[in-house]
Each structure stands twice: as C-alpha cells, then as structure tokens.
Amino acid sequence: MVARVCLTGFNASIKMGECDFPNVDNGPRQFCTTRNRHPASPPAMFNHSIPVMSLVVALHAAAGLHAAEGIAVTPAKIRFDDAYARRQVVVSVNGGEGALDITTKSRYRMVDSAIARVDVHGYVQPVAAGDTVLEITWEGQTVAVPVSVGSLDLDRPVHFGREIVPLLTRYGCNAGGCHGKASGQNGFKLSLFGFDQQFDYQALVLEGRGRRLFAATPERSLILAKGSGSVPHGGGRRFDPDSEAFRVIRRWVEQGAPREAADSPEVVALEIEPGDRILPLVGAQQLAVLVRYSDGTTRDVTREAQYNSNHERVAAVNSDGLVITSDESGEAAIMARYRGQVAVFRGIVRHGAVQSEIASFPIETEIDRLVADKWKKLGLAPSPLADDETFLRRVTVDLCGRIPTADEVRAFRADTGSSDKRARLIDRLLAAPDYATFFAMRWGTILRNSNLAGSTQAAYAFHNWLKDLIARNRPYDELVRGVVAASGEWQDAPAINWYWQMRDDQLHQVTADTAQVFLGIRLQCARCHHHPYERWGQDDYYGLAGFFTRLGRKSFGEPPPYFPAARVTTGEKNPLTGQTPEPKYLAGPAAQFTSEQDPRHALVDWMTRPDNPFFSRVLVNRLWGHFLGRGLVDQVDDMRATNPPSNPELLDYLARDFTEHKFDMQRTIRQIVLSRTYQLDSAPIDANRRDQQNYARFYARRLIAEVFHDAVDQATGSHTRFSGVASTARAIDLPHEGFGSYFLDTFDRPRRVTGCECERSSGATLGQVLLLANSDEVENKIADGNGLVAQLLKQTRPLAEMIDEIYLNALGRPPRPDELSKTTAYVAAQDKPQPALEDVLWTLINSKEFMFNH
Amino acid sequence: MLDLLGKIVQTCDGASRRNFLKVGTLAAGGATLADMLRLRAMAAEQGASLPRRAVIQLWLGGGPSHIDMYDLKPHAPAEFRGEFQEISTNVAGIRISEHLPLQAAIMDKLAVVRSGTHTNAGHGMGSQWMLTGYQPTIEVNDNIYPACGAVVSKVRGPNAPGLPAYVNLPRRLGLGNAAYLGASYNPFAPENDPNSDGFNVRNLKLPGRVSADRLGRRRGLLGDLDTIRRDIDSHGDLVGLDKFYRDAMEMITSDQAVRAFDIHREDPKLRDQYGRNDLGQCCLLARRLVEAGVTYVTIQAGGGWDTHGDNFAQLKNNLLPKYDRAVAALVSDLSARGLDQDVLVMTLGEFGRTPRINGGSGRDHWPGAMSVLYAGGGLKMGQMIGTTDARAEYPTSKPASPGCLLSTMYHTLGIDWHTAFYDQGRRPLPILNEGRPIDDLV
Structure with missing residues (x-):
C-alpha cells in the first residue's frame, strides 16, 4: 500500500508574508512590524554522507513483491521519456514477516552507460535513447531491471515550477531563515518553501535589475555565483559548480529563463515507496518519492523532496530519503514534502517478536483490547498491575x-x-468536589482564565462556571458553546473572560485558540503562509476567523459585555481577498447565516456534529x-x-x-x-x-506545580494561606494565576498566556531544588508546631508507628521493612526524636517518589 | 501616530554582506539540546573551545530618556531639547549629557547606538520585543518568546560548573523567562537587594534550624531512601532532577557559589565606587558572578525610568547619578581586571521617550528612537553609531532594530542566532527572526 496524504484546497497563489507586511514606499521592505514572523523550515536532517550502518537482523522473505532469486526491486522496469526524469530504485529481500531493505547494501551496474547511468545509491538517470539493463547484485545474487530510454529532448525548456523551484527549496534558498522569510534577505525575497511560483519568478527574473540572471554568461548570474559560493554569499555555498543543480539552473538561464507554461500540469499527490514497513534495529530503508500530476503523469522527486521524522531517536532520515534506524525501538512517521504536498511513511522498529497473545493481561475493556493489539504487533509486553x-x-x-x-x-x-x-x-x-475543582483549574489554565485587566471577579465567576459544569457532568459541547459563543455580561456569561484576555489581538488569538484547544489544529502558521506540513492555507485560517468578525463589546466594564453584532466589528482583512474574513468551515463550505444570527453558534453547531x-x-x-x-x-x-x-x-x-x-x-x-x-x-x-x-x-511524571504545592502542605500537615481568598483554599482551588506565591512561581505555575497544554514545562531548576531542600519556607512546614511531626510526638506513639504515619502521609504507603529499619536506626542514633523525624519527613519530600506521579 | 515605517531608511539587516550564516543543520532547523551538546563537543574536539564570554545586561525598565542622556539636541526647539546641557567626553567629537560625567570620562571604553528603533509603545510588548527580539501580538505577563538570557543559558550553559548560567539581579525579571525553551532555562535570582546589610541569596544559605552537619545527615538518608527506579518516566526528568539535586547541593555546600554571591568580600572602597545603592551593588555583584562563571546577568536598573512627570528632576537627582556611577565603575573595573574583551556590558530599556516635553515636564513612551550602550565584549569602543533627526524622534542613519541590537550581543558570545528552537506550536523559531550585528561595532 502506498502512503498518501492528499492535500486539497491548496491555493497556489498565496503570497507569503503579505499579511504581515505593510508596504514601505522608499526602498525595499527592510523593517518590519510583523507579528509571529518566523522562518518555518523543517529541522534539517543529515547531509548526504550518512554512514550506513550494517544490517544486523536476520533477513526474511515476503510474498507479493516482484521477486527474482529472493531479491525484489521497485520498480520492476524503468522507463524514461524526459531528459530531467530520474528514478530511485528500492531493493529488498523477502522474509517470513515482511520485506527488508537492501538498497544501500546492493551493488549497481548499468550494462550500457551510454543509455543510462546509476550511482552507488541506486539512483538512475537517462543519457540517450535506447534500451539497457540495470544489474543489481547482493550477496552473490543478481537481478536485472530493464531500462528503456525514449527519445530525449535535451533542449526542451527547463520548467521553472518543476525543475527550478524545487531546487530553491531543496537548497534552503526559500527557507524561513533565508530568502523565504517575510523580509527576504538582502533585498531578495522568495515565497516561503516555494508556495508561490509566480512570485518567485518575478523575484528571480524581473527584479534585482537583471543581476540575478545573466543569460549571456549564465555563471555570472547571482543565483549561480552566490549559490555556488563563487562570490560571497551570506548563506554560504549551497551547491557545487559541478552539481546537477548548477547545471539545471544554468541551462534554464541560457534558455532565457522561460516561464512555466500556463497550462503545465499541477501537482496533485505525493506517494512514498514502499508502504509502511517493519524496520530492523540499526538498519536503513531507502524511500522513493513520486509525485503525480494533474495530467496523470508521475515523476520521481526523491532527491527534491524534503524529509522530516517525528521521532528521530527511532528513525532519522537524510535529504536523499534514506531512513536510518538506531538501537532504539518504537515507531516513527517520516514525512516527505514537495511543493505543498506531503506523504507519510511509517516505520516500526519492533521491541520484540510478534505475539499472538499477551500473557497475564486479561482483556475486559475495549481500551485494553486495542492497546494489546498494538503490543502484539510491536512485540511489547506490559508491566504487571500496579499495587x-x-x-x-x-x-x-x-x-x-x-x-x-x-x-x-x-x-x-x-x-x-x-x-x-x-x-x-x-x-x-x-x-468528590475535588474532581470538579481540579479539572476546572486545568481548563481554566488553557482557557486563559486570568485576573489581568480588571478581571478578578470575572475570573472567579469563570472558574466557578467551569467547576459547576464539570461537577454536574454537563456534556462537553455545552462547555464549548459557553466559551466559543459567549455573550452578555460577565455575571451571566463569565466565559467572556476568554475573549477579554485576548482583547489586544482578539480576532487572531481567538481563531488560533479555537483551532488549537477545541479542534486540535495548530493553525497559527496559516495566518501568513500555507502550513508547511499540513493542508491548511490562509483561506482556512481566515475562514475560521470569519466566525469571529461580528462580535461587539461595550465600552464599559472589565470585562465589558460582549454581544453578537449585526455588522462587522473588526478592521482585520483577509489578505487573499482584501475583504473582511468571511466564515467558512475548515475543509468545508462557507457558512450561511442571516444578519440576526451569531455566526459563532453556526461554528459550534458544525464543531459538534457527529461527523466532525x-x-x-x-x-x-x-x-x-x-x-x-x-x-x-x-x-x-x-x-x-x-x-x-x-x-x-x-x-x-x-x-x-x-x-x-x-x-x-x-x-x-x-x-x-x-x-x-x-x-x-x-x-x-x-x-x-x-x-x-x-x-x-x-x-511516571512530575506532579504539576499546584498539586505539588498542596502535596507538600498535606505531607507536612501544614497549610499555606493565600491572600484574598478563603483561608482554606489550596493551590488547586485558586481561580486564577494572580495569587502571589514564590513556591508556585518557582515550580512554573502557568501564567495562563496560551491555550497550549505545553505551557506547563517539566524542566527542573536550581531554584526548585533549593526551595525544597534548603529553604526556611519548607523547613517551617516540616517543623510546623501543628504539623505532622509535632502532632505525632504529642501523641507519644511508638517510633515505628510514627514513621509509618509519615510514610502514609507523604508517599501514600507504609514503609517497606528495609526503609523502616533504616529510618528507625537513623532516629535512634540522634539525640532528640523531633529533629530526627523532621529529617525523615524532609527526606521523603525530597524523594523522587514524592515528586512524581508514578 | 507611532507608525514610523515610512521613515526607516534601512536597518542593519541587509546593510552589508558579511559572512555570518553558518551553513548546516542548525541554520535551517530546530536544534535540540543534543544538537547543542554535540556542537559544543565538536568545537571542543577541534580545539576551538568557545571563549569564556559573558554578558551583563542592565535593563532600564520603563524606558530611559535618550534625548536627555546620549542623544541631546541643543539646537532643537525648547519644547523638545529639555534643560540638560551637553558635555564633551574623552573621545573627540562625542558629547553626552552633563549628568553622565563619569561615563564621559571613559567614553573611549563605551559605544552608544543612537539609532535603536522599533514601533511598539507599550511597556509589556516593547519590553518583550527588546528582551527577546520578537514583537508579541498580545500584552501578557509572561514571555511568549524566550528572553535572551534564557537563550544564552540554553545554548551556552554556565562558564563554570556549580553556578547557574543565567542570573537576574536582584529579582527575577517579569519578562526574563525561557518560554518554550523550558523552565530549566529560567533565571536564577537572589530575590534580595545586594545593597542591604543582610544580603544573601534566597535559599542558598542553610535554613536557621539546619546545620551543615544536619544537611549532610539528611543527604545521607536521602541517598539511602530515595531508591525509586530512575527509568519509570519517559522524558528523563528523574535523571535530570538528580543532576539538579547534585548541582544544588554543590552550590549549598561548596563555597564557590556562596563566595560568588558574597558581595561583602569586596573592598568597601570599591563598593563605594559602584555606588551604595541597589543598582551599583547589583553591578558589582554581576561582575563577581561573571568572574566566577555565570554567563548572563540581567540587572533590573530600578523602575523609575518611566518619567511621565518631572522627567528632569527625576533624572538629574535620582536616576542618572546612580546609573552613571554604576556603569562607569563596572566598565572601569572590568577593564582593570582585563575582562573587557570577554565581558559585554549592555544597557537598554523597552523604548526611548518622547522628545516633545509634556505638560507635566515629563516625557512619554517613544519607540521611534532610543540609545543603547555597549561596553567591552570585544566590540569597537569609543564611538557613537547612528544619528537621529533634529528632534531625536527617528533615526536618520543606521537604524537598528531589536534584532540588530540583540544579534550584536549574541555575536560576542559566538551564538548563531539563526539557530531555531521549536515553540509550543512546533514551529521552528530562530533565536532572532531579523537583524544582524551592527557593522560599526563588530
């Protein structure tokens, strides 16, 4: 099966950066007030010369591939009809459980190198018309792949879109860090990742006072001279003068830099060969990437596509589409990207042998069944049940x-x-009430429930509103509607604080948060350019924004009342149309509604449809x-x-x-x-x-700031008072982030400034350790006059019982025998029991078992 | 009203074609910590160990008045020029405010960019722009983008083990945080005023009831009892925490950090020279810290720079004397110790102030022009860079964006500001998205 992600609705004429750049009259656009401008190039992988590690796993044979002597080659035969056509072969051998890639282990020989050429990686290109054979040898076996080359028009015009733009992308010229950024680089600006071919043609050919291209002596064209580093280039040498890239660009310049023909076919889909595979540890898998055009033709773009792995520790990928696995098992999705299309290859590196049954894991729930199915495929077995x-x-x-x-x-x-x-x-x-309290805090964090800008009362109200919905287990769509379509005064609709906290940049922040929090889509990229890894373009972004363009707010109160307005209330424009954004469902049609209707309700209706x-x-x-x-x-x-x-x-x-x-x-x-x-x-x-x-x-993971704070209080039998809230309030009860606490700040309490769960960072700091291990603040809790240790001593209980209590309070379990003997010995060795018991409590609070939910 | 886009001639970005961009994986993509470590290890292998560079950044929160400090306009109309006179400096042709006499005497060790400029006149957004290089779109109380000190902490780490890489003095700066780089790169701060007699670093000194012996016993017991497996999580947090515990205990028990923060060890005469006030003593403490191995110190130079009212009295009676003394003492001290090539001192605020004087003898927010001072760091000193118009409202030459101002700093630390890190949206964001070092300085 071929992995394929088909991107529809991609508008090729999006102009990168237009949305965030006002025009400047005098001279090039050098300075920017832009927002969220950034280069969005994918993480660069390796260079060409990755050492290919040897395959150490036994080879298996698989059925279903075109096989000869156990070796299977894709494609089975190669046909070239274009001077610029190329083909990466993928070679594998068959085993009991699936195909194993040997592309990097095979030797290649073209019988007649006047017809076609092949390199050591199995990458084939045509030379002249005729027929020949590609011989592929592995461990003494050889297979023959017929290669036929039709008549090649070596003088055919180089296609700007098909041949030049992909090179600009491959060599990083139009990456966000270079000429693709919104301000360009040194006055030369390309569209980000080559999404706008017309714009790029204009920039290369028609601007720059003709210096960028020089047909009479092409080598003197800036694109070649700078690209190959023969004149100083801020971006350094991107390709060699004897590289194919150099030759193709020179040929295009010699031809007078022709435009792409207006009727040239469009890219419609990207495909990766092979389909998803099981990969060996410390092995390699060559990918071939094919692009399909609107006229039905295909073309190999393995060396023009860009690659990215979502899990490099398991499988990394280089710029030629070679996937390299490590000694780490797991799964990785390898993305190939080419001209706005993406395709995904999933590689699985098994943890162990495939199993038909998971022993000692009785399956009683659908979740367990589906999880165990996956373990069987991956060769995983579960840990025992927790006590x-x-x-x-x-x-x-x-x-x-x-x-x-x-x-x-x-x-x-x-x-x-x-x-x-x-x-x-x-x-x-x-x-229990704590369930609603805790989840209200989690939701309040990503719904930006803050007391900034006069919202103290509204923040309490919003917190209580969430808590009430959760306690009564109201359906989730009710919560979402209450937030996304909030209107009225804060006393009646406290969720308007969500809008109010984003008031400085309301349309864009609300659009981005709606997409991320409620739809799981990070749409921010598409405000300014087509999302580099996804199907979302600016039309999608502004379509979603369109639902929020008729939201009015009064000029009094903090937060002021919000209301659905009959007319547009924003001055923001959709840069594609120059008009106010019009509501359109993501990957769907435009929304229909009358001027009496609040388009936000139409949005929630769409979100909560069963087929959303x-x-x-x-x-x-x-x-x-x-x-x-x-x-x-x-x-x-x-x-x-x-x-x-x-x-x-x-x-x-x-x-x-x-x-x-x-x-x-x-x-x-x-x-x-x-x-x-x-x-x-x-x-x-x-x-x-x-x-x-x-x-x-x-x-296991660390307790989050608020929970950890309360756990320290609970374990020590002390209580922290927060000012301006009920004296019994714990950290998880706090309705907003505005309650001063060095403890909570040190443990990275979210400031509620994003809709992202990731605002909670798990990193540790010196300040945290010093606070826990060496502060008066925690010391005073441990030695609190009414705290746990003091209470235990008042009760004059036997030492072992006291230690038992300390363990139960801090770790939720009694001490194990060795822990009991170590701690009793420690206390017995000290002069006074109180400081010694405090030391035990200090030790437990500073233990990883206490800090982690495990 | 503050939109001055049409007036910008050309920023430092694009002014020349210096060979700055390192081709390779880091330039284009999202670098991980592992990449960084690899890079550092590579550099070490090649014998190109990074020099022991450090930065002391004075943050003049509120917005210092450029036209009353480094960019006076004696020929401007009265409603602009203000009441201060210019004085000459020890560099021929450079004149600065009469209320900066100590700096005037060491002008050869200073360089001022008069043409700093951006477009956001709000404290929060302007501060975030100047501290991170990114203009946020929304006024919030925390970093959306990482402050430059956090970036340095992530990329360079401390110059010596047992010390934090990034310190704020005297307290943590509101917008000095690491944002998407992760909390481990947030600043460390003493949370106490080094000018106070009982100055100590919060939680660095043993708590009153705990002796060193007792802490030692506790550590022993912790070693015995803290036995939960270190492989139960999936992010390596447990192992990471162990390291932070070791580092923190090292800080508490070894005297290296305690000594570095112990300002009382300084000669009282030198302390006087810096000025017996919070700013002066923070500067002195910062020098001690970078000497010991801290890489980046950001000092909150008071909060009084937002001089909407009574600008001139505030400046001449309070702000400038302290600031002048502290900066002159710091720069001279670093120079006397031979550290001026390795340590960069940089002073800046979120914007300048309106050249037009308001009804209350004050000046309001003005991002159109601001002056930024640099000293040391291997940069070219003894110069004024860039010019502003006759009323000090906008640059007329060499305008320097926040990215230009900050990349100059990164340059002195050998940090490639094209290096990208992923934000919460998995967008690879470079350390800076615009700007390049100011030519005249590097």
Whole structure:
C-alpha cells in the first residue's frame, strides 16, 4: 500500500508574508512590524554522507513483491521519456514477516552507460535513447531491471515550477531563515518553501535589475555565483559548480529563463515507496518519492523532496530519503514534502517478536483490547498491575489533583474482600468536589482564565462556571458553546473572560485558540503562509476567523459585555481577498447565516456534529494524555496527518464512543482509569524497557506545580494561606494565576498566556531544588508546631508507628521493612526524636517518589 | 501616530554582506539540546573551545530618556531639547549629557547606538520585543518568546560548573523567562537587594534550624531512601532532577557559589565606587558572578525610568547619578581586571521617550528612537553609531532594530542566532527572526 496524504484546497497563489507586511514606499521592505514572523523550515536532517550502518537482523522473505532469486526491486522496469526524469530504485529481500531493505547494501551496474547511468545509491538517470539493463547484485545474487530510454529532448525548456523551484527549496534558498522569510534577505525575497511560483519568478527574473540572471554568461548570474559560493554569499555555498543543480539552473538561464507554461500540469499527490514497513534495529530503508500530476503523469522527486521524522531517536532520515534506524525501538512517521504536498511513511522498529497473545493481561475493556493489539504487533509486553497503594495515589492525583490522605490509604488497604474496590474508588473520586475543582483549574489554565485587566471577579465567576459544569457532568459541547459563543455580561456569561484576555489581538488569538484547544489544529502558521506540513492555507485560517468578525463589546466594564453584532466589528482583512474574513468551515463550505444570527453558534453547531473529524478526537486525546502521560497524538493538541497517533484504532474508538454518548466526559474518563492499561506499574520490564509510545507501562511524571504545592502542605500537615481568598483554599482551588506565591512561581505555575497544554514545562531548576531542600519556607512546614511531626510526638506513639504515619502521609504507603529499619536506626542514633523525624519527613519530600506521579 | 515605517531608511539587516550564516543543520532547523551538546563537543574536539564570554545586561525598565542622556539636541526647539546641557567626553567629537560625567570620562571604553528603533509603545510588548527580539501580538505577563538570557543559558550553559548560567539581579525579571525553551532555562535570582546589610541569596544559605552537619545527615538518608527506579518516566526528568539535586547541593555546600554571591568580600572602597545603592551593588555583584562563571546577568536598573512627570528632576537627582556611577565603575573595573574583551556590558530599556516635553515636564513612551550602550565584549569602543533627526524622534542613519541590537550581543558570545528552537506550536523559531550585528561595532 502506498502512503498518501492528499492535500486539497491548496491555493497556489498565496503570497507569503503579505499579511504581515505593510508596504514601505522608499526602498525595499527592510523593517518590519510583523507579528509571529518566523522562518518555518523543517529541522534539517543529515547531509548526504550518512554512514550506513550494517544490517544486523536476520533477513526474511515476503510474498507479493516482484521477486527474482529472493531479491525484489521497485520498480520492476524503468522507463524514461524526459531528459530531467530520474528514478530511485528500492531493493529488498523477502522474509517470513515482511520485506527488508537492501538498497544501500546492493551493488549497481548499468550494462550500457551510454543509455543510462546509476550511482552507488541506486539512483538512475537517462543519457540517450535506447534500451539497457540495470544489474543489481547482493550477496552473490543478481537481478536485472530493464531500462528503456525514449527519445530525449535535451533542449526542451527547463520548467521553472518543476525543475527550478524545487531546487530553491531543496537548497534552503526559500527557507524561513533565508530568502523565504517575510523580509527576504538582502533585498531578495522568495515565497516561503516555494508556495508561490509566480512570485518567485518575478523575484528571480524581473527584479534585482537583471543581476540575478545573466543569460549571456549564465555563471555570472547571482543565483549561480552566490549559490555556488563563487562570490560571497551570506548563506554560504549551497551547491557545487559541478552539481546537477548548477547545471539545471544554468541551462534554464541560457534558455532565457522561460516561464512555466500556463497550462503545465499541477501537482496533485505525493506517494512514498514502499508502504509502511517493519524496520530492523540499526538498519536503513531507502524511500522513493513520486509525485503525480494533474495530467496523470508521475515523476520521481526523491532527491527534491524534503524529509522530516517525528521521532528521530527511532528513525532519522537524510535529504536523499534514506531512513536510518538506531538501537532504539518504537515507531516513527517520516514525512516527505514537495511543493505543498506531503506523504507519510511509517516505520516500526519492533521491541520484540510478534505475539499472538499477551500473557497475564486479561482483556475486559475495549481500551485494553486495542492497546494489546498494538503490543502484539510491536512485540511489547506490559508491566504487571500496579499495587493498591500506587493505584490509589495515582488515580487520586489524576482525578482530584491531590495525594491521598493517610486515612484514605488505610481504608483502601483494609478493603481486602471486594473485587471492585478500584471501581468504587473511581466512582467516589469522580463524585468528590475535588474532581470538579481540579479539572476546572486545568481548563481554566488553557482557557486563559486570568485576573489581568480588571478581571478578578470575572475570573472567579469563570472558574466557578467551569467547576459547576464539570461537577454536574454537563456534556462537553455545552462547555464549548459557553466559551466559543459567549455573550452578555460577565455575571451571566463569565466565559467572556476568554475573549477579554485576548482583547489586544482578539480576532487572531481567538481563531488560533479555537483551532488549537477545541479542534486540535495548530493553525497559527496559516495566518501568513500555507502550513508547511499540513493542508491548511490562509483561506482556512481566515475562514475560521470569519466566525469571529461580528462580535461587539461595550465600552464599559472589565470585562465589558460582549454581544453578537449585526455588522462587522473588526478592521482585520483577509489578505487573499482584501475583504473582511468571511466564515467558512475548515475543509468545508462557507457558512450561511442571516444578519440576526451569531455566526459563532453556526461554528459550534458544525464543531459538534457527529461527523466532525476534529472535535471529539482532540478531547479524548487530551484526556488520554492527562491520564496516561502522553497523548495518543503527541502533543495532545497537534493533530495532523504528518503527526499520526500511536494507536489510531484506539483514538477512533474513544472519539466514536464519546460522540455516541453525548460528549460525556466522565464516561470517557471512567473508561480510561478503569482500564488495565492505566493501572499498570511504572517500572519497566525487559519486554517494554524502550516503550515510549504504547503504554506498556505507566509513564511516571512530575506532579504539576499546584498539586505539588498542596502535596507538600498535606505531607507536612501544614497549610499555606493565600491572600484574598478563603483561608482554606489550596493551590488547586485558586481561580486564577494572580495569587502571589514564590513556591508556585518557582515550580512554573502557568501564567495562563496560551491555550497550549505545553505551557506547563517539566524542566527542573536550581531554584526548585533549593526551595525544597534548603529553604526556611519548607523547613517551617516540616517543623510546623501543628504539623505532622509535632502532632505525632504529642501523641507519644511508638517510633515505628510514627514513621509509618509519615510514610502514609507523604508517599501514600507504609514503609517497606528495609526503609523502616533504616529510618528507625537513623532516629535512634540522634539525640532528640523531633529533629530526627523532621529529617525523615524532609527526606521523603525530597524523594523522587514524592515528586512524581508514578 | 507611532507608525514610523515610512521613515526607516534601512536597518542593519541587509546593510552589508558579511559572512555570518553558518551553513548546516542548525541554520535551517530546530536544534535540540543534543544538537547543542554535540556542537559544543565538536568545537571542543577541534580545539576551538568557545571563549569564556559573558554578558551583563542592565535593563532600564520603563524606558530611559535618550534625548536627555546620549542623544541631546541643543539646537532643537525648547519644547523638545529639555534643560540638560551637553558635555564633551574623552573621545573627540562625542558629547553626552552633563549628568553622565563619569561615563564621559571613559567614553573611549563605551559605544552608544543612537539609532535603536522599533514601533511598539507599550511597556509589556516593547519590553518583550527588546528582551527577546520578537514583537508579541498580545500584552501578557509572561514571555511568549524566550528572553535572551534564557537563550544564552540554553545554548551556552554556565562558564563554570556549580553556578547557574543565567542570573537576574536582584529579582527575577517579569519578562526574563525561557518560554518554550523550558523552565530549566529560567533565571536564577537572589530575590534580595545586594545593597542591604543582610544580603544573601534566597535559599542558598542553610535554613536557621539546619546545620551543615544536619544537611549532610539528611543527604545521607536521602541517598539511602530515595531508591525509586530512575527509568519509570519517559522524558528523563528523574535523571535530570538528580543532576539538579547534585548541582544544588554543590552550590549549598561548596563555597564557590556562596563566595560568588558574597558581595561583602569586596573592598568597601570599591563598593563605594559602584555606588551604595541597589543598582551599583547589583553591578558589582554581576561582575563577581561573571568572574566566577555565570554567563548572563540581567540587572533590573530600578523602575523609575518611566518619567511621565518631572522627567528632569527625576533624572538629574535620582536616576542618572546612580546609573552613571554604576556603569562607569563596572566598565572601569572590568577593564582593570582585563575582562573587557570577554565581558559585554549592555544597557537598554523597552523604548526611548518622547522628545516633545509634556505638560507635566515629563516625557512619554517613544519607540521611534532610543540609545543603547555597549561596553567591552570585544566590540569597537569609543564611538557613537547612528544619528537621529533634529528632534531625536527617528533615526536618520543606521537604524537598528531589536534584532540588530540583540544579534550584536549574541555575536560576542559566538551564538548563531539563526539557530531555531521549536515553540509550543512546533514551529521552528530562530533565536532572532531579523537583524544582524551592527557593522560599526563588530
């Protein structure tokens, strides 16, 4: 099967950078007030000369390929009819489980090199008309591939779009860091990634006072002289004077730099050979990339396409489409990009042998079945089930944003008779006020619920509104409608604070946040240029923006009342039309509505339709990421064809189930935490040590700032007072980010300035360690006169019991025998019990087990 | 009203064709930490170990008045020129404000870009633009883009182990954070005023009840009990935390960091020279820190620069004397210690101030022109760069955008500002998206 991503609706005449650049009368546009301008070139891969590691895995044979002597070659025969045509061959051998690539291990010989040539990588190009044979040899076996070359018109005009623009892209000339950026570079500006061929032709041929091209002596053309580094070039030497790129550009210049014919076929699809594959550890896989044109012809663009891997630790890719695997198992999606089209190759490096059954993993839920199906394919086996104490702590943290109390631990341990104790625990926690409080905080963070700009009261109201919806388990679409279509005064519609917090750049921020938070689409790129990895163009961006162009707000109050206006309320224009953006559904038609209707309701209607491909998927993925530590699509709100889910069937199932059950968030949450997958131990076993994508063990992660803050309070038996809020309020109760706290700031409490979950960063800092290990603040909690240690000493309990209590409070479990003996010995060796017990508590708070949800 | 696009002639970006762009993987793509480490290791292998460079950045939050400091216009109409006189300096032909006499005496060790300029007159957005090189689209209370100190922290790390790479003095700067680079690159700050007698660094000194012996016992116990497996997460956070614990304990127990922050070890006479005030003592502390191995220090030079009212009295009685003394002492001290080639001092704010004096003898926000001072860092000193028009409203030559001003700084640290990092939207954003070092300086 050929991996293919078809991009429709791509408008080739988008002018890069126009949206963010006012014209300047005197001279080139050198200075910018632009917003979010950036070069968006993909991460560069390796250069051509990657050492190809030897294949160490046994070879297998597969059925179904054109085979001779066990060697299979794609294509089976090669035909050239154009002087500029090329073909990358892909060679494999067959095994029991699938094809194994040997393209880099084979030797190539063209029988008649006057007809065609081949290089050591199996890249073939025509020389003159005739027939010959390509011999491919591997381990003593040889196969013959017929090569026929039709009459070549060596003087045919070089196509600007087909031959020149791809070179500008391949050599980085139109990348965002160079001439593709909105301001250009040294007065020479190209469209980003060559999305606008007309613009580029204008820039190269007609501007620059004719210096860029010089037909009489082509070598003196700036594009060749600078590109090859023969005159100083800020970007250095991009290609050699004896390279094919140089020759093609020179030929084009010699020909008088012809335009692309107006009727030349358009690129319609990109395909990668081979289809998805199992790859060996420390191996290689050559890809061939073919482009299909609107006239039905195809062309090999393996060396003109650009590549990117979403998981380079597993599989990296170089600029010639050679995928290199490491000693790391897992899955990688390799994206090839060519002229606005993308295609994806998925490579799987197995963790172990394929299995038909997963031992010791009884399957009772659909989630577990789908997860286990994936493990079977990947050769993964799960870690054992987490013990009761670990599960109690994990699910209490994930559902309620706090660690369990010592009493809760004792009660859960004492319940030995019932088989459904975990299910009953989940029900109890979902019904608890802390569940709503915690999820209101999580939503409030990405919905920018801040007290800035006079919004203190509105922030409380918005927080309470979210908490109430969640506590009553109202359907998710109700939450979304309340936010996206909020209107009225903040007392009635507190979600208008979402709009108010984005007031400085409302149309664009609201458009971007709606796309990212509720649709899982990072659309920001498409404001100024076609998304480099996706199908979204400026028409999509401004189509979504169009739903927010008729939103009025009064001139009093903070936040002021918002209302749907009959007329347009923004001065922003769609740069493609020069007009106010008109509402259009993403990848869909224009929206129809009357002047009495609020177009935002039409948007929410569309979002919540059962067949909306985005709405449910991003929510279930977000929930999955919250509970399992990594989204099925990672990041949770970056869903695109070139960033595929690690388990598409599971994502589909969860989304379908969520839609079919009226967007019931608790139902999805309950299913996730009831699954055996969620309840696995976090300690890896040999069979899943390298798993980072398929949940064969629980991925431990740090407690987030607010939860951690409260955990320190709870473990020490102390309480932090925040000013301006109820004296009992914990960090997770705070409605907005404006409550001063060195602790919370040091642990990176989000400032609520983006709609991205990723505002929470997991990095550690010196300040955090100093605060925990060496501060008066934490020391005062540990030694609090009414704190845990002080209370225990007042109760004059035996030492072992006191240590038991400290462990239950901090870690949610009793000490193991070795821990008990070490700690009792430590305390016994000190003069006074109090400081010694404080030391034990200090130690637990500073332990990784305490800091992590594991 | 502040749109001055039509008036810009040409910024430093595009003015010349210096060979600055390193071709290779980093120029085009998103560099990971691993890339950085590899790069550093490569440089070390080739014997091209990066020089021990550092930057001390004075942040004049609020917006310093360029027309009263470095760009006086004695021939402008009275409603513009203000009441300060020019004085000559020890460089022939360069004249600056009479209230900067100590700097005038060492003008050969300073260079001022008079033609700094951008277009955003809001404190938050202007600050973010000048501190990050990116103009944000929205006024928020945290970094959307990483502050330059955080970038340096990520790319270069500390010059010596056991010290943080990036320090804010005396407190963390509101917009000095690392944004999408990750919290590990946020600044470290003492959160105390080094001018106070009891100055110490927050949480660096042992808490009152804890002796060194007791901390030692605790560490021993932690070593015994903190045994949870380090491979249970999937991001390497556990291992990372262990490293931060080791570093932090090193900071607490070794006297290297404690000494570096211990300003009381300085000769009282030198402390006097810097000025016995927060700015002066922060500058002195910054010198101690970069000597010890901190790579980037950002000093909050007070908050009084936003002189909407009573501009002249504020400047001459309060702001300028302190600032003049601190900068002159710092630059002279670095020079006396032979550090002037390695350490760059840079002073800037979010914008200049309106040349037209308002009704309250004040000046308002003005991003159209601003003066930025550089000293040392291997740059060419003793010059004024760029000119503004007769009222100091806009550059008339060599306009320097925030990217130009910051890339000059990155240049002194050997940092390729085309290096890109991924933001939250997985967009590869280069350290700077415009600008190149100012020709006359490098």
